[in-house]
Structures are given as structure tokens and as C-alpha cells.
Amino acid sequence: MKRLLMRLVEGIKWLARSLAAVIALILIVAALVVGYDVGRRAASPAPQAAVASAPAHEHEAEADAQSPPGRVQMYTCSMHPTVRLPDPNAKCPICHMDLIPVPMDEDEGLGPRQIRMSEEALRLAEVQTAAVARYFPIGETRLVGKVAYDETRLATIAAYFPARIERLYIGYAGVAVQKGEHLAEIYSPDLIAAQAELRRARAAVDASRATTDAIRRSAETTLDAARGRLRLWGLNAEQIAQFETSERLIERLTLHAPISGIVTGRLVVEGRYVETGEELFELADLSRVWVMLDAYESQLPFIHYGQDVEFTSDAFPGESFHGRISFIEPMLTMMSRTVRVRLAVENADFRLKPGMYVRAVVRGRVGTQGVLPVTDLAGKWISPMHPEIVKDGPGTCDVCGMDLVPFEQSPWYVEPRGERAPLVIPDTAPLITGTRAVVYVRVPDAERPTFEGRDVVLGPRAGRYYIVRDGLREGEEIVVHGAFRIDSSLQIAGKPSMMNPNGGSGAGAHQHGAAPAGAGGASIESAALPEHFRRGLDRLLLAYIELQEALGGDDFAAFLDAAPRAHDALASVDETGLIGEPLGQWRRIRRTLGEAPADLRDAPDIGAARARFEHWSDALIDAVGLFGHSSGEVILRMHCPMAFDDKGADWLQHGEDLVNPYFGAEMLRCGEFVAEYLSDSPPAHEHGSEPQP
Secondary structure: OHHHHHHHHHHHHHHHHHHHHHHHHHHHHHHHHHHHHHHHHHHOOOHHHHHHOOOHHHHHHHHHHHOOOOOOOOEEOOOOOOOOEOOOOOEOOOOOOEOEEOOOOOOOOOOOOEEEOOHHHHHHOOOEEEEOEEOOOEEEEEEEEEEEEOHHHEEEEEOOOOEEEEEEOOOOOOOEEOOOOEEEEEEOHHHHHHHHHHHHHHHHHHHHHHOOHHHHHHHHHHHHHHHHHHHHOOOOHHHHHHHHHOOOOOOEEEEEOOOOEEEEEEOOOOOOEEOOOOEEEEEEOOOEEEEEEEEEHHHHHHOOOOOEEEEEEOOOOOOOEEEEEEEEOOOOEOOOOEEEEEEEEEOOOOOOOOOOEEEEEEEEEEEOOEEOOOOOOOOOEEOOOOOOOEEOOOOEOOOOOOEOEEHHHOOOOOOOOOOOOOEEEEOOOOEEEOOEEEEEEEOOOOOOOEEEEEEEEEEEEEOOEEEEEEOOOOOOEEEEEOHHHHHHHHHHOOOOOOOOOOOOOOOOOOOOOOOOOOOOOOOOOHHHOOHHHHHHHHHHHHHHHHHHHHHHOOOHHHHHHHHHHHHHHHHHOOOOOOOHHHHHHHHHHHHHHHOOOOOOOOOOOHHHHHHHHHHHHHHHHHHHHHHOOOOOOOEEEEEEOOHHHHOOEEEEEEOOOOOOOOOHHHHOOOOEEEEEEOOOOOOOOHHHOOOOO
């Protein structure tokens, strides 16, 4: 019985524990149900939260449902308001932030090449504008050259008759002499014989005074002939008189300097016997020198006779010299494709020495057809044969003795064109690619800042300005700073732009530029190109990347070391097998790389190296865009809008880490992505491995 009671008590305890567990479970379930109901009720008045948690395709469907018919909802970046993309799930291509919707009325009423910006976007893009004006800008044409002798002030002293050099008064070249000073003393049997003949003729004249007139005239004619012979031998009147009146024969003759100047060549030594016509000395008058400059064909419209030229020399840092253009050679030097331009420069202190290199700037007012002719020579008198001789009144030429003529009657006179002042815009305004130029014009009377892209026809460049031949009107307000950012915004929005003239769908975060990012970005079918030509292009591209990395690292020595390899790579590209358009395109690119100022090997400093590197960049971008590449790596095209005084410049590089070759460490990461060029195929041999037999 006792045992039965114990089991009953244990059963009651177990039942109590089980009942408590059931009750606890019931309470937990009830709490969950109540919590769910409360949460559902709290969420029902806030539809935005449901939208935020909806799948991406539902979000897009709702956005499209809110867009008016025919309109596409665009999305922008709060940090970069110029970004416009139709994909709500895209990231900002600049900072990779999430995008936000653009109010639907923001782009209402815009043309295909127009874009509207908020004041905040205008400020962030640093857009600056200026009015199109009419005036004659001052153009600057930069030339290089060197100091040379004035060829009208050179003299050579040669032997008029066989003689022996008895004594030299000039010990070495470089000695300055004055006109009439002695140079050497010579002995000549021929001179002694001529002197004896002169003395006999003189005696015959003296004896003929008591004879007939015919005999006297014959004796005087013989004497004049003897004197004339000595004059032709270079003797002056004083020496001839001394020979004629001397009681004994003079065995030695002193040679005198015919001009004042510097002895530039002593060509004989004492004791040497010289023959007739052999050169003894060379003299140069350096009180006036020539500065010979080299002008390319494209620079000729900006150069005229009479222009003032400012030039400098490394020998005199910080000091400028001036000269007037006195002659422009009518022939082209075939090897350098340049024309020689001459300045006549006074050099009384002899500071300018023949052979010195100079850098010159030719300035002049520029019109639509080039520089305007000079006007400050009106009323002057010019030598027809030696145009460096300019005088205030009539006279004769100091060189040849010809009569001077009025400037208006000289061969150097150019009739003034009397043209109207041209339309002028700053050189930072147009975006130029190939033969196409785009300017962004601010739309007048718009409620918010609105800009429109417009194609323009540019004339010559004058310093920091371009002359506009067509496409703009006087007084229109154009963008002079920030145009590239506006163009990028149009391209992202899929509208016509400088980079993409035909427009199209907005680019993704990886593509901002004109070049396609396909397999190599080539516009010529790669299969049509010979394999040896493609390999040569890859070697050239590799040499170019070496130059880019050297400039990015501010390593001028490495650049100079790589420059010959780049030129060798260019020369080794084999065009055999190219025909038609590919051949013409490649020869155009090769010619661009082979012409000055694209020679990398003689760049005097890293600044000049960067300027020449830009020529290679433009050509290589063109080549990769046309022919593609098979280097096995992705080639990126970058753009720095601040390069070369905000003119902007592009380059190619490996890797996504931007390395700016135009600034180096100063602004190594300055720039933005433009395009990528994928490799057509992997390289034939990776890591330098050789093919196995």
C-alpha cells in the first residue's frame, strides 16, 4: 500500500511538470501571434517601406508606371548631378554611389543636343562661360634656330700670285682685327718682277717728257697697266706708290685686313709656299649677325617680312633679344620639311656668337587667313636685293650700292586685306577630335542653366584663341571651362556628343569615351591584318607604355632610355600585305609619329618630353582604335582635362590605377577613364617563354 501511494505521488508530480510545459508553450505561441498582428498593423500606413523591400524588377515596373508615356525615368548621383542613367540599379560611374530619381520635368522641352543643369551641378562642374567677340588676336608662332654669320660681312684673303709666307702676324683663329691692320708678310719672285716692270715704266714716262706726245702717251699707258696689275693683286694705292718711288726693290709685301672683324680661319703657316688662288685667311664681321630660324609649312601663314621677333638664348637666361624678319627663303628644305627664316640682328657687343641655339616667338595680329601684314614699314626705303637694309629716306644699299626703293614698291610689300575682325573664342572652349570641333553654347532666356552642343568650323589658332569661321554668332555665351564635363553628361544620357556624334543609349560605368570597348575596339577587321603587322603594333604599344610609365614616375632618364626603343619599334612595323584603307591609315599614323615634333630621342627636358609624348598618344590611340591589339591585356584610355594649360590630353595605360604621364607625382591620379580596348587574342608567348619544338 505504501508503495502504491509513492507511485501515485510521483505521477502527480510528473503531470504537474508536463502541464506547466504545455502552458508555457501556449503562451509563447500566443505572444508570437500578437506580435505579428501588431507589426502588420504598424507597417500598413507606410507603403514606402514596402517599395524599398520589393524586388528590383518590381521597382523598375513601378518607376515606369509613374513615367509619362514616351518618357524614360532617369537617375542621377547626388554627388555628381551631371550623371544621367536610365537604370535605377546602376552605380554612379564616378563615385559608385547609388542613384536617385531625376524629377520628370527636369529634361522637359530639351533638344537632342541640350542638357539642363541645376545651379549646384553647375557649381560642381566648375562651368565658366564667356561671350563670342570680334577682334584681331595676337598670334604667337614659336620657332627654333641658331645664330649664323652675316654672309654679306664675310671675307676670304687668297693668294693673288705664287708666294712664300715669310711671317704671320695672326697667331690663331679668333683674333679681332681692324680694317687695314697687317695680317702676314710674303715673298714672291713674281711680285719682284712686277715691281721692276713698274719702275721701268715709271722711268720711261720720265724720259718721254722730252719726246713727242705719242711716245709720252705710250709710256703713260704702260705705267697705268703696271699699276693696274698691282691693284688686281690686292695692293693698295700707298703700297703701289712705295713700289714706284722706292730706290731699291722691295722684296716683301705686307697683307692687310680688307674688313674689320674676327679671324675665323688661319689656313697657312710660316714658311709655306702657296699657289695662286690658295686661301690664307677667313674674316667675319660679327657686329651684325643672322639668326636663322626653321618654320614648318603650317606656320608660314603666320610669318611675314618685317615682323618683329623676340628670341632667347640659353647663354643669357632671362634676357630677350629682338630682330626683324629680313628674308624668308622661297625653297623648302626637303629633309626637315622646313623653310629658313632670317633675322638681321645688330651685335655691337659680340654677345651673340655663331652657332648658338635660340628659341624665338613671332607675334602678329591674326585674321581669318593668317597673320596680317606689317604696317610700321610704311614710308621706309628698302634695298631690292638686300631687304635687311631699311632706311628712313632715299639712298643706296650699303652692301651692293643699288638705289633704295619705297617699301610699297619693293618685292616684300603685301597689300593689306582690309578684312573685318574675325570671331574669336578661347582655346579652352572647343572640344576637338580629328577634324570635328564642338562648342557648348548656353541657351539664352532659359529658366535654369541649359547648354547646347554645336559643331563649329575653326580657323587658325592665335595664341590662346581660335578664330571661328562658321557655327557661332557674335555675343553668344559659350562654355570656356567645363565643356568636357557637359559633353560627358550628354554621352552618359545617350545624347549626341563630341565623343559620340550619333548619340545612343547611355554608357555603363566602364565606358565614357568615343572608342568602342569591343574586342580591341578595332574598326578594321582584325582577320584582314597580317599577323606580322599585328605583332609589330603590339611591340610598338609595349614601347609606348614604357614611355608612359617613365613619365608617370617623373623619370626623365628612363624616358630617354626608352625613346630609341620606341622609334626602333616604329621602324620595325612591317606593312607588307596591307592594302587599301588599312595601308593608307597606317601610313598616315606612321607619318605622324615620324614627323617633328614627335622625335622623342632629343627632348631637352621632361616638359618637352611630355609635349612630344602627347603626339605619340594621339597616334597610338588612333592606331589601337583602328587596328586593335593582341597584347593579351586590357588597354585603358585616360583623359586629363588639366594637361597643357587646361587644353587636356589623353593617353593609354595598363591597369586601372590611373598614372598621369603629363603631371607625374604632382598630380599622379588626375584624370578620368575614357574607354577600354580589349585584346583580340592572348599573346603568342606569355612571360617571355619560347615555343617548344
